[in-house]
Amino acid sequence: MDNIKLMISRFHAFDQMYSYEKRLQTFSDWPFREDCLCTPEQMAKAGFVHCPSENEPDVACCFFCLRELEGWEPQDDPRAEHIKRTPNCPFLLMQKDHSEMTLADYLHLSKERLSLFITKLSHMRMAHFRDSVDTAKKNIQKM
Template sequence: MAVDLTLNTVLLHRTDLEMDLVEHRLASFSQWPLTGNCKCTPERMAEAGFYHCPTDNEPDLVRCYVCFKELDGWEPDDDPFKEHSRATDCAFVQLGKKEHEMTRLDYITLQREGAKNRARKLYEVRVTQLDRAKREAKRELDRVRRNVR
């Protein structure tokens, strides 16, 4: 059974907890659309901190397990390390180490930063949902008021 890696499920139920290991991130790329001679191979994507979380509209969507940055629209010549390096606030990017080079302290630091980013991202999602609900309620209230007149 495949793990649900949609953003809401990841944030609410932490279904991505095993993605801190490169082998688990790599396993998520079983349906990766880009294969063959390209820079964004599943191995390189996983080493760059990404796991594959495709949607119907975004079959090449990936997410960083630490900063939650999502990227899609991958081309064969895209370098996952270069693309991820644009997320300058990402602790994984700042650390700049491969998994086998990490110390226990590095691992704990990435876990801590990931937890903070998860909380921040969940807050942002909830604020967006609340704003959407307020707009919908206002539209409905306006519709009811028009019908009362």
């Protein structure tokens, strides 16, 4: 359930992250700076927000599709890594910069973002329910 709460929290917090500048600001403690492909600028351009944890200082999450990636290496290309794991992320497929978006573009993307979130949340809740059912079955069989 903690993963579900985290995803819901990120969905709401990332609502303001359509802006490249806002995403870039989250990378103030990013461990990769120079002589790397995964610089803060490239990470933000690929839609990522820096979400470090105590154990993982290089966790980045797409503000749009909520794909979380960690274990970055200096030669990793953020856009290529994002596309490899989420080829249909509407943010990546968008051919416009945030500053060029119309209201219709924003509304369309907002609808897509909400749809992705609901789908992902539903899958997580179904997996949690399946785990609960499996645990209950095992407990009943032990009786």
